[in-house]
Amino acid sequence: MPLTERTVTSPKKFIIGTGLLANMADYVSAFGDNALIITDEFILDRVATQATPALEAAGIHAKVEKFQYECTDTEINRIGELAKAQQANVVVGIGGGKTLDTAKAVAYYNKLAVVLYPTIASTDAPCTALSVIYKDNGEFDRYLFLPQNPDAVIADTDILAAAPARFFAAGVGDALATYFEARACYASDGINLVLKKPSRTGLGLAKLCYELLCENVAAAMDAVNNKICTPALEQTIEATIYLSGVGAEAGGLAAAHAVNNGMSAVPDLHHVQHGEKVTFGLLTQLVLENAPKEEIDEVIRIIKTVGLPLTLEDMGLTSFVEAEWRTVASIACAEGDTMGNMPKEVSEADVYNAMIAANAMAQRYKAEG
Ligand SMILES: [Zn+2]
Secondary structure: OOOOOOEEEOOEEEEOOOOOOOOOHHHHOOOOOEEEEEEOOHHHHHHHHHHHHHHHHOOEEEEEEEEEOOOOOHHHHHHHHHHHHOOOOOOEEEOOOOHHHHHHHHHHHOEEEEEEEEOOOOOOOOOEEEEEEOOOOEEEEEEEOOOOOOEEEEEEHHHOOOOHHHHHHHHHHHHHHHHHHHHHHHOOOOOOOOOOEEEEEHHHHHHHHHHHHHHEEEEHHHHHHOOOOOOOHHHHHHHHHHHHHHHHHOOOOOHHHHHHHHHHHHHHHHOOOOHHHHHHHHHHHHHOOOHHHHHHHHHHHHHHHHHOOOOOOOOOOOOOHHHHHHHHHHHHHHOOOHHHHHHOOHHHHHHHHHHHHHHHHHHHHOOOO
């Protein structure tokens, strides 16, 4: 049967503002009265002093557990056992993408509600119905597609503004590609992240994501560099945490993320952030599309403004090995990858050539200062 359904999927609630950690009871009480809180180590003390006393005062029993660094089956089972022993009816995840992915998986396997507090704005983990599972040795294991998005995502701008600027920039890089990928996927009538057809709403959310970045990114960096909250920062976080996730989920991905996936084949780039590689993937996509100069100018302005690496050398590539980049192109064009959402058929040779041209273009823009 041909695929015809179009989708819009989203967390049930997205809330953004300052001081939201201390208000946790307001967001948890709708889902349960016995909470297991999984948290990154750096914020453990703050959770214990700000969130749990307020929860107890509101009649919500709460236990806090430190996340053990990787989203593995071992960790998901460990925390699941704790949830059972405690008879928890709601899971709260506080931390980076792996912590939130673990909280989502624990909630799914134990049929519990899940409330998430992202502490960095660098990935789409908070809002999507997906967990990325790793093996105990740190290698990628599988994608766990979840039947539901999280129940609530709470973006506390006090926490997010204090995160390192590099993570914030990486989140902007990931969000920057969202519109261009959704546009390509819509034009090709491709397949979105929940394996349905892209909706017009998905394309609209992706477009708003890009507009918020264009309008706010310079002023948002002023806030991040001073670790303060401003309206421009808040709107940028709406783009990087909410719109980027739901826009990609309903609108679909295309060349930028396919190239990012391929770049895992380059050893020099293993330490590079997801959003940094997606940024180079976006430049490659714009070359493949022969995008108008004004569009490329604006994308480059945003990349430079947030201090994302522009060229492959900026990302740490020491030498360009043709065989490695032929492999990148091959992975990017693999059966089932999102390169298939480009409006025109794209060959491995097209991608290889576009990556060389994208880096040359990046070098040219960099030389302009
Ligand atoms: Zn991404």
